[in-house]
Amino acid sequence: MNAIAEGLRRVLELDRELWHIVALSLEVSLSAVLIATTLGLPLGAALAVKRFRGRRGVIVVLNALMGLPPVVVGLLVYLLLSRAGPLGELGLLFTPGAMIIAQSVLVLPIIAALARQALEDAWREYEEQLRSLGAREFTAALTLIWDARFSLVTAVLAGLGRAAAEVGAVMIVGGNIDGVTRVMTTAIALETSKGDLPLALGLGFVLIALVLALNAAAQLVKETAERRFG
Amino acid sequence: MAASILPLVLEDVAYAPRGQPLVRGISLTIEAGPSTIILGANGAGKSVLMRLMHGLLAPTSGRVRWHEVDAASLRRRQAMVFQRPVMLRRSALANVVYALAIAGVPAAEREAQARAALEEVGLRHVAQRPARVLSGGEQQRLALARAWALHPEVLFLDEPTANLDPGAVREIETVIKAFDAAGTKIVMATHNLGQARRLGDEVIYLQAGRVMERSPIDDFFAHPATAEAAAFMKGELPWA
Numbered sequence: 001m002n003a004i005a006e007g008l009r010r011v012l013e014l015d016r017e018l019w020h021i022v023a024l025s026l027e028v029s030l031s032a033v034l035i036a037t038t039l040g041l042p043l044g045a046a047l048a049v050k051r052f053r054g055r056r057g058v059i060v061v062l063n064a065l066m067g068l069p070p071v072v073v074g075l076l077v078y079l080l081l082s083r084a085g086p087l088g089e090l091g092l093l094f095t096p097g098a099m100i101i102a103q104s105v106l107v108l109p110i111i112a113a114l115a116r117q118a119l120e121d122a123w124r125e126y127e128e129q130l131r132s133l134g135a136r137e138f139t140a141a142l143t144l145i146w147d148a149r150f151s152l153v154t155a156v157l158a159g160l161g162r163a164a165a166e167v168g169a170v171m172i173v174g175g176n177i178d179g180v181t182r183v184m185t186t187a188i189a190l191e192t193s194k195g196d197l198p199l200a201l202g203l204g205f206v207l208i209a210l211v212l213a214l215n216a217a218a219q220l221v222k223e224t225a226e227r228r229f230g
Numbered sequence: 231m232a233a234s235i236l237p238l239v240l241e242d243v244a245y246a247p248r249g250q251p252l253v254r255g256i257s258l259t260i261e262a263g264p265s266t267i268i269l270g271a272n273g274a275g276k277s278v279l280m281r282l283m284h285g286l287l288a289p290t291s292g293r294v295r296w297h298e299v300d301a302a303s304l305r306r307r308q309a310m311v312f313q314r315p316v317m318l319r320r321s322a323l324a325n326v327v328y329a330l331a332i333a334g335v336p337a338a339e340r341e342a343q344a345r346a347a348l349e350e351v352g353l354r355h356v357a358q359r360p361a362r363v364l365s366g367g368e369q370q371r372l373a374l375a376r377a378w379a380l381h382p383e384v385l386f387l388d389e390p391t392a393n394l395d396p397g398a399v400r401e402i403e404t405v406i407k408a409f410d411a412a413g414t415k416i417v418m419a420t421h422n423l424g425q426a427r428r429l430g431d432e433v434i435y436l437q438a439g440r441v442m443e444r445s446p447i448d449d450f451f452a453h454p455a456t457a458e459a460a461a462f463m464k465g466e467l468p469w470a
Contacts, residue, residue, distance in 0.1 A: 128286055129316035133332050133376075134305040143328075147319045229319045230362030 007202030014199075017179075022206065025183040028096055028170065029163035032103030036111045037156050043108075044115025044155075045141035048123050059116065065109035070102075074172030077102040081173065094175040099183070102169040107159040114155035115145075122148040150229075153222045157215055164211050184210075235298040235307050235383055236262040236415060238283060243292035245278055252278045253439040256292070262383075264431030265416035267447070269423075271462060275439040276419035277313075277388050283417065284310045284386050306333050309377035310386040314393065315369045317361035322353060322372050325361045329376045347379035348372075351405050367398025374405050378414075385409060387418040391425065403428060423463060427451065435459045 081093040167185035174181035191200035244254040253275040281287040326344035351371040391399040433450040
């Protein structure tokens with residue numbers, strides 16, 4: 001108990017520095033989830049509605065990519081963005097931009113795969129009706145996304161959880177530079193290796209509290225809307 | 231309006247997914263006018279036959295031919311109401327507007343037409359309610375309004391009252407009669423003899439995926455042409 005109290009006291013002492021870390025964590029992870037959602041929902045919907053050769057293979061690969069190791073994603077994005085890499089000229093390495101890219105890559109398969117599952121279940125229910133009305137695949141996919149929006153909240157939350165919790169990718173492409181690319185998870189890793197366990201623990205609690213608050217808010221919105229629309 | 235999409239002609243149609251025939255040897259001509267009841271026990275192939283006609287299933291062999299070649303026009307001029315209505319997660323009114331939008335009705339006209347369709351089935355008072363929280367009977371009437379808003383020439387109904395209580399059944403039947411009176415060709419699958427009598431002009435009797443007989447409604451009930459149909463009406467079990 002003392003360690004926890006001590007940790008929280010130390011966290012509060014960090015003050016401005018802490019808020020910068022928290023704000024950057026939120027900025028990076030929420031941006032990555034926004035990008036991954038924008039790409040992942042249409043991808044999941046297309047896989048749910050379209051029938052094509054190799055579809056099952058694509059789904060297997062997509063599901064497997066949910067387990068992408070963050071350090072591997074970090075390494076690949078590092079190679080892409082490094083000075084000699086194909087996107088080196090953008091000068092993004094060791095910036096929050098690079099961290100957003102890495103987390104987007106990490107989260108995209110999670111959101112797309114979970115969306116595909118939810119939308120395929122909805123499609124089973126809707127297909128005949130929508131085809132009977134004459135909806136084309138594109139219209140049908142948009143209709144499914146809108147109608148399954150409450151189930152899709154869960155997919156997006158899973159992606160957010162992954163982004164907020166990972167340390168490997170942001171560490172490699174961000175470099176954990178104080179005041180520039182330091183986020184909650186990399187700060188925790190650093191403090192732990194320095195032996196400042198109370199501070200590491202305190203930061204951990206702040207991170208958990210943040211994730212909990214985001215999930216609770218999303219769940220509340222979801223339930224209210226579900227009660228209203230059935 | 232352009233020439234009718236009817237008659238609908240089925241030529242030796244079979245549907246056999248994975249080699250298992252669900253219907254076979256079906257040759258029928260469905261003409262404008264009399265409301266047609268597809269009668270048969272559960273599993274006789276009524277739903278499959280309706281889906282083949284409506285174009286939701288492609289026949290394994292044989293042909294389904296309408297008096298209209300343009301696929302989009304054909305889709306717009308027929309509608310189907312399913313046993314279990316599928317309502318979108320939006321208001322009752324928005325469900326009808328959605329169907330009108332897909333059918334290509336100009337945006338400015340959709341709401342007025344949708345409201346007229348809701349009025350037609352007695353659902354004006356729930357226009358703004360979320361469709362999925364309506365009762366089963368109301369949802370089915372909403373499905374009828376959604377189909378009716380498109381003013382289809384042909385309306386397929388697949389056991390539209392199978393899951394409903396007697397009061398709701400009466401309401402649905404009243405609406406179907408009104409559509410029939412307005413000149414829409416009704417093709418309805420049912421296993422309910424009373425309903426067949428109340429709504430039908432002619433009967434196509436189906437058993438084990440085959441058409442056993444087709445007769446005017448009164449003839450069918452007075453003296454069925456086949457022993458199978460007679461047995462079905464007496465409630466005898468086909469395997470006994």
